[in-house]
Amino acid sequence: MTADAAPGTATIPHSGATHRMLLYAALDAAGVVLEVGDVQAVFDVAELDRITVQTVITWITVAGRAPVD
Numbered sequence: 001m002t003a004d005a006a007p008g009t010a011t012i013p014h015s016g017a018t019h020r021m022l023l024y025a026a027l028d029a030a031g032v033v034l035e036v037g038d039v040q041a042v043f044d045v046a047e048l049d050r051i052t053v054q055t056v057i058t059w060i061t062v063a064g065r066a067p068v069d
Helices: 016-029 036-046 050-065
Strands: none
Touching (some): 016 036, 016 050, 036 050
8 A cells, every 4th residue: 555545445456357347247237238339338448547437337326326217
């Protein structure tokens, strides 16, 4: 852990494969059915930095909880 890391946070970087797994899990939990082009988007997003990927996962999670009218 680095000196500037918040207590309880890991500084191990996630790989694209880990990000893809987390993104697929969030999409699945939100009930999102992927189309053919969506798979490439998941791969592209998975290559972004950890904070950006976590932000996208949070958006998916929140959107998956939104009430359907």
